[in-house]
Amino acid sequence: MDAIGHDVLTIHHLALEDDPRYADNEEYISMTRGLLKAVTIFDLLNLVAAVSEAVGERAGREIYLAYLRSEEHVVLFPPPPGSWEEHVEEVFPDLVRGVDYLGVLIERALETNHDVTRYVTWRREYRGRFRTKVVSPSEALGKT
Amino acid sequence: MTDTVLLQVRVSAALLRRVDELCAEGLFKNRSDAVNDALRYLVLRYSRTSPEGRATALYLGGRLPRSGSPTELVFKASRRREEVVERWTRSDTTS
Numbered sequence: 001m002d003a004i005g006h007d008v009l010t011i012h013h014l015a016l017e018d019d020p021r022y023a024d025n026e027e028y029i030s031m032t033r034g035l036l037k038a039v040t041i042f043d044l045l046n047l048v049a050a051v052s053e054a055v056g057e058r059a060g061r062e063i064y065l066a067y068l069r070s071e072e073h074v075v076l077f078p079p080p081p082g083s084w085e086e087h088v089e090e091v092f093p094d095l096v097r098g099v100d101y102l103g104v105l106i107e108r109a110l111e112t113n114h115d116v117t118r119y120v121t122w123r124r125e126y127r128g129r130f131r132t133k134v135v136s137p138s139e140a141l142g143k144t
Numbered sequence: 145m146t147d148t149v150l151l152q153v154r155v156s157a158a159l160l161r162r163v164d165e166l167c168a169e170g171l172f173k174n175r176s177d178a179v180n181d182a183l184r185y186l187v188l189r190y191s192r193t194s195p196e197g198r199a200t201a202l203y204l205g206g207r208l209p210r211s212g213s214p215t216e217l218v219f220k221a222s223r224r225r226e227e228v229v230e231r232w233t234r235s236d237t238t239s
Contacts (some may be wrong), residue, residue, distance in 0.1 A: 007233040013214075014221045019229055033215060050232035054221035064196050066214035068203045073214070077204060123234060 003038035003076065003110055005121030006046040008137055013047065013063060014054050021122055021137070028120065028137035038116050039067060040076045040109035042102060076109040076116070099129045107132065151179075 052060030081087035172178040202208035
């Protein structure tokens with residue numbers, strides 16, 4: 001099962017047609033229609049922020065609830081930290097590997113579901129840093 | 145006098161021992177007083193929760209009805225698209 005990054009979802013939900021990535025992005029979204037997909041809570045919350053900024057608060061709230069209610073999506077929530085000491089200790093090994101904090105949170109959420117085999121994003125900096133395979137929508141389509 | 149009803153609930157023996165200790169310390173007059181306080185707190189907590197917070201709690205508890213897909217939700221961005229791309233999708237990244 002693929003987990004989809006917030007950038008891919010943002011390009012789709014805001015129909016950023018002028019973006020050079022739009023065609024492959026849409027093709028990927030179409031390809032996965034009807035299939036079960038994952039989205040981490042951190043990606044979903046960032047999508048809420050993007051939609052809220054670009055469209056408005058109501059749309060941001062709407063998209064959040066739509067993903068929770070979706071029968072095609074699993075929202076991945078990692079266990080909440082027991083304490084800040086514990087949390088810092090847990091994220092530190094990944095931070096020192098050069099993964100940014102959002103990336104660490106995303107990766108930890110991905111690892112809560114063993115069915116997730118790929119993380120689909122346009123962000124290249126997670127390649128080779130995530131334990132989960134990271135591919136772009138173009139690569140997921142087998143184009144590159 | 146406030147209208148009251150009898151509420152029969154099952155709780156663990158360990159939890160009840162802790163409640164009894166709190167009563168013994170004088171924090172509550174009796175078990176009923178403690179349970180009333182806990183229920184007031186529960187109602188207050190959920191009365192402050194947003195629809196998103198409630199939906200999240202239901203989702204995590206596996207009790208949120210699931211149907212449809214958000215894929216069809218496509219919005220028209222009111223802000224300049226370039227700004228949105230730059231901020232939220234990092235235009236410097238490529239396939």
